[in-house]
Amino acid sequence: MNAREKVEYERMNALPRKSEGFAAYYYKPQTKYPPRIYIFMHSEVWCDRNRRPMGLHTAFPFLTRPMNREEIEYHHFDTRLCYHQYEDWDKLIYAEQQEADELDKENAGSGTQFLNTLRSFRSRYLLGGRSSEPQAAEAVPAATEDNLTTLLADSDELTATEISKLLDKEQQEDKRPDMLTALRLLYLNTAQEQKVTVTEAVVQRKVRIAAEGARRNFVRRVYAANKLFALEEIRQRYPEYTEDMLGFDLSRKSKRIPKKKHKPIVDLRRCQMQKYAQRLSHPETTEQEYHQACCMIPILQNAHDQRMPISLSVTYNKKTLIYAFNWRTRETVIRSFITQANLKGMTHERLGETYNQMTGSNYSF
Structure with a gap:
């Protein structure tokens, strides 16, 4: 100490x-x-x-x-x-x-x-x-066909209270998987407007899927704890278990790799570079168009890297003005401005108001 x-x-x-x-x-x-x-x-x-x-x-x-x-x-x-x-x-x-x-x-x-x-x-x-637990799992009594058939035949006459009492009694006494599954389905039907058809085939299918899931989880848990003697330990609960079943239970479905999320390209320069890149890979592109794309891509890339403003020159009555936009302005905004500039009767005063509205507003055009 x-x-x-x-x-x-x-x-x-x-x-x-x-x-x-x-x-x-x-x-x-x-x-x-x-x-x-x-x-x-x-x-x-x-x-x-x-x-x-x-x-x-x-x-x-x-x-x-x-x-x-x-x-x-x-x-x-x-x-x-x-x-x-x-x-x-x-x-x-x-x-x-x-x-x-x-x-x-x-x-x-x-x-x-x-x-x-x-x-x-x-x-x-x-x-x-460990030796006594598997025997207890195998000793669960199964519902007889007569009991299940009688229950499903009288299901329309049973109320939610009666089904709940039968379910509690079954859980405390016999614990038969078939009866428990059928009673749970019938109890859910009492609270739904659209009733689900409960048949013996539906009940047996759910019982089989639940048993396979319980076996698969048990196998994976045992195999993770003791890989060397896992098969012997599993056979204590499932005597007819084979190595092929072990491989099947341990296999997991390949997870779908989610695609990386990319923000959509909407700014003018990158949209133009994408179009020129598609033109390069198009088989019907002429030699002149090919060389034009090869020259424009580095010019646009350099302007984008240096964050140079997008400059548009507009001439009315032999008077030319330059309208500059932010380097990340969307292509749709530039196209909208060009459409306004090409309207008949447009002047620099009216176009300037439109330009100020587009560049000075908090709303996105």
Whole structure:
């Protein structure tokens, strides 16, 4: 123990201990992770939102017990300890046996009674290693054809409340994929104006797609964790799994490479350079047009690089004036100005008003 740790220990040791505390036991069913039991220490100080990361913010403990003095003392110095978790009943019973012995020392018989109560939950909340979980996944009963047919035949007479009760009952008891899928589709139909036709073929197709997706996700998860023995581990859940199926499940659709977004070219000089470049590649371009394009492209490129203004000379009654536009002025604006300049009866005074309006306005022409 270094000097800093010793100072912290003395500071914590001087603080008063809690007189009592309770340990709460929560069961977390299997999701994409195996089922487990969480043991929250000093559960009386943890509010519901502190159990949100574990998905237990709406759950209730199936068992509670008082903490012994050794646990309270340990937790006094390790205040960040929130819970213990177990995925195996044998390891849980072994750890709780030691805590039960301490409870028996403080209150004779209380630890033994707690341990017997904990063992009684072993048949209700199933935990196990890797070998037991695949068997549980395969043991899900499937809906019989008669039950599914009867449900679909009577679907028009069922209300949303009745379908909801059937769905809750199915989720708690049999958990048959066919029936669950059919009940979910029927329940969605009650809230939609355009009804979806629910047939046995539609239900079976959705069940098959869901099963393939679950298998594919499981295979990818196992392969990422253990590439060498992945096939053996996968066959514990899917005995007929082959190497060809492994390659198919691991393959991913090639992502479509999005095209780079380019701002459209609208300014006069770059539009002219594009047109000259197309003229160079056109097979019917004459030799004179070809050489003209070769000369104009570098001239336009040089003017664009130096950001030189676009100058237009206009002559009326032998009087010539130069009208200069910004170097990034759009081609449509220049064409609009030229159209105005070519109108009959146009004078420099009227054209100057148009020019000032185009160059001085905040609006885009």
